[in-house]
Amino acid sequence: MHVDLYEKFWMWLSGVLLALFAAAIIYTAAAQAIQPPSHVETIDPTTSRTDPRFVSLGVTETADGQQVVVMAQMFAFTPTEIRVTAGRPVTFRLTSPDVIHGFQIVGSNANTMVIPGYVSQYTITFNRPGEYLIVCNEYCGLGHHLMYGTLIVEAPGGEG
Numbered sequence: 645m646h647v648d649l650y651e652k653f654w655m656w657l658s659g660v661l662l663a664l665f666a667a668a669i670i671y672t673a674a675a676q677a678i679q680p681p682s683h684v685e686t687i688d689p690t691t692s693r694t695d696p697r698f699v700s701l702g703v704t705e706t707a708d709g710q711q712v713v714v715m716a717q718m719f720a721f722t723p724t725e726i727r728v729t730a731g732r733p734v735t736f737r738l739t740s741p742d743v744i745h746g747f748q749i750v751g752s753n754a755n756t757m758v759i760p761g762y763v764s765q766y767t768i769t770f771n772r773p774g775e776y777l778i779v780c781n782e783y784c785g786l787g788h789h790l791m792y793g794t795l796i797v798e799a800p801g802g803e804g
């Protein structure tokens with residue numbers, strides 16, 4: 645079968661690109677720990693508002709850091725304002741009772757989908773005190789653009 649020179653060139657180029665994309669995924673997963681969450685925790689979305697895991701929303705101190713429990717729903721994050729301490733691990737636990745939302749903390753690499761029926765969880769340490777914008781980055785309906793919150797990272801020891 646005759647394959648034109650240019651056709652060969654583009655076939656090889658596409659193959660090389662695919663190999664590069666695969667290599668990038670493998671590299672970031674293995675070396676930079678960027679990977680889909682392995683931790684799968686389910687929750688009934690119809691009762692998540694009264695589920696014991698999501699009854700007290702907000703920040704609690706734990707032995708190894710801070711835990712922030714957030715409910716993402718049309719069209720707000722509860723709580724809207726979150727205060728944590730810089731330099732200590734913060735574990736976010738989120739769920740949605742309605743549709744898929746996003747939870748992205750602008751200026752950090754904290755970014756997760758919040759899917760009804762699941763609990764999204766990740767841990768991150770904020771080293772730079774300041775005010776961070778939290779946005780929903782999954783289109784969730786007519787009020788999507790109103791769905792934002794604030795993360796205040798305070799310097800350890802009080803005044804931030």
Ligand SMILES: [Cu+2]
Binds near residue numbers: 745746780783791
């Ligand atoms: Cu949203």
